[in-house]
Amino acid sequence: TMNPVTASVIFALLGLLVPEIACQTPKTPQEEVAFLKVRLDLMKDRYRLLCNQYVNMADNCSAPAITCTECPPGWLQVGDQCFHMSTDRHNFTSSAEKCRGRSPARHDAVEKEGRRIAGFHIYYWIGLSDSVTEGDWRWMDNSTLKTSFWSVHRSEPDNNQSQGPEGEDCAVVDSYTQSWYDVPCEFEYPRVCQKAAMPLL
Numbered sequence: 546t547m548n549p550v551t552a553s554v555i556f557a558l559l560g561l562l563v564p565e566i567a568c569q570t571p572k573t574p575q576e577e578v579a580f581l582k583v584r585l586d587l588m589k590d591r592y593r594l595l596c597n598q599y600v601n602m603a604d605n606c607s608a609p610a611i612t613c614t615e616c617p618p619g620w621l622q623v624g625d626q627c628f629h630m631s632t633d634r635h636n637f638t639s640s641a642e643k644c645r646g647r648s649p650a651r652h653d654a655v656e657k658e659g660r661r662i663a664g665f666h667i668y669y670w671i672g673l674s675d676s677v678t679e680g681d682w683r684w685m686d687n688s689t690l691k692t693s694f695w696s697v698h699r700s701e702p703d704n705n706q707s708q709g710p711e712g713e714d715c716a717v718v719d720s721y722t723q724s725w726y727d728v729p730c731e732f733e734y735p736r737v738c739q740k741a742a743m744p745l746l
Contacts, residue, residue: 614742637730644738670736673716702727
């Protein structure tokens, strides 16, 4: 990830490099949207250029290394990872298929984004399950759970069987309390998908 000094230098330079289009005043909402899209594309191009130039210079003068990465449109970038918060609701299996191969969510920033778009969606699937072996919580990439945020007030995970003998084998995050709960996998919730950020070209 980029250190704050490097980031401020790059973004200060970006401000200087955005061309005269920044001085034009859009007249209608449609023109303003088009204007902002063009400006964003220009800034992304400048960022790519400056980031790659910084990397080349850093090799020659022992500056701290950075990785120039980005996420697809509509994804939230946290460090070198991309996250997508869905608003459509599916059960755990369908949600896993829709973001296959993603690993655990980075907690704080992702839950803040979840709260921002939540509306009535409080809980999100996070790709964590103990459906193979009870009590052995695994992420979708089959890695073991190392750090957890289970709700201590409700003694989670509790594998409550009130919804059926299968119990609760899948995990959700409460986007307001940032606590995890185990729930039946057939419940339907939105999901958090994760993938590595792409290198800038």
